[in-house]
Amino acid sequence: MSKIIRKKICILNTGGTILARSDKNDDQNGCENGDENGYEAGGLEFLDVFGSILEQFKPDTKKSKKDHFVFADFSLDIITPFSIGSQDMDNAHLLHLGKEAIKASKKYDFIIITHGSDTLEESAFFLSLLKEIKIGVILTASMYPPNDKNYDGTANLEFALKSALKSDIKSVRVAMNGELLEPKKLIKFKSWGKDAFCQSLAFDIGILDFKPFSLPKALPKVAVIYADGQFYPSLYNLKSLKGVVLAGMGSGTLPKNAIKFFSKLKIPVVRSSRVAMSKITSKEVNDKKYGFINANHLSPAKAKVLLMLALSKKSKDIAKYFENF
CATH class of the missing domain: 3.40.50.1170 (L-asparaginase, N-terminal domain)
Incomplete structure (x- = not known):
């Protein structure tokens, strides 16, 4: 049998x-x-x-x-x-x-x-x-x-x-x-x-099979910061963070004083959007000029997950992981 x-x-x-x-x-x-x-x-x-x-x-x-x-x-x-x-x-x-x-x-x-x-x-x-x-x-x-x-x-x-x-x-x-x-x-x-x-209809490609990470022993401290038209730099003390994700407006736009504040940070700053189906563009915020990382179609929450995993891998080119999205 x-x-x-x-x-x-x-x-x-x-x-x-x-x-x-x-x-x-x-x-x-x-x-x-x-x-x-x-x-x-x-x-x-x-x-x-x-x-x-x-x-x-x-x-x-x-x-x-x-x-x-x-x-x-x-x-x-x-x-x-x-x-x-x-x-x-x-x-x-x-x-x-x-x-x-x-x-x-x-x-x-x-x-x-x-x-x-x-x-x-x-x-x-x-x-x-x-x-x-x-x-x-x-x-x-x-x-x-x-x-x-x-x-x-x-x-x-x-x-x-x-x-x-x-x-x-x-x-x-x-x-x-x-x-x-x-x-x-x-x-x-x-x-x-x-x-x-x-x-999300923002993705114009098929299934995204992208699995570059092993489970880390710990996840680095990353915060998501929500943006609106009035930004108060004095509210933020980010010294303990290893990275920041910005939930910007529209296609990831930010107030001028926010751009100035975050471009001075010595940690990775990912620019995403609070819009449900987003596409981050550099038409109004030049990522290369300010040293930001473009989240492309990823929501702030998912951008945080990807940033934590990329940081745990100690990659020197974190932006390359976001380019897959």
């Missing part, structure tokens, strides 16, 4: 609205930290919410046990590295997630990650740049908590699981609202609604 070959899938559960705990019914729009709507992001156990999804695949009860399930054509392990609202996904958590994903990629055929929606873009982009991850990874989230009548977590996780079973992709994707989205193009353009995520 031939041995059954099952696809080995791992779910890394990191919390978020998709597993939010609430003590009351709430039909309001989802918000991840739960302060207004009275829920705790990541407060529920995975199986309490998603046990019914696994049941539809008919697990072999004799071979399955807590957090490990065996089905006809795949096996599934559920691992919880941490459970938080993703607004608290700091550098330490990001590195922890990277380590867990790399470790899982050596043991499993596919990884699914449940995550909060607030920083889903950053985490997905971060993982997509790590060359140690050579298997398919799908991140998913929800825009509403489990007690909300609009809860989308069940549909999103089921779509992610079915996509993992039938897909042969070897890169990172985000599963939201019935779509598989590419991290580098991913935008959360609304703070509510099942259709809150889309892919």
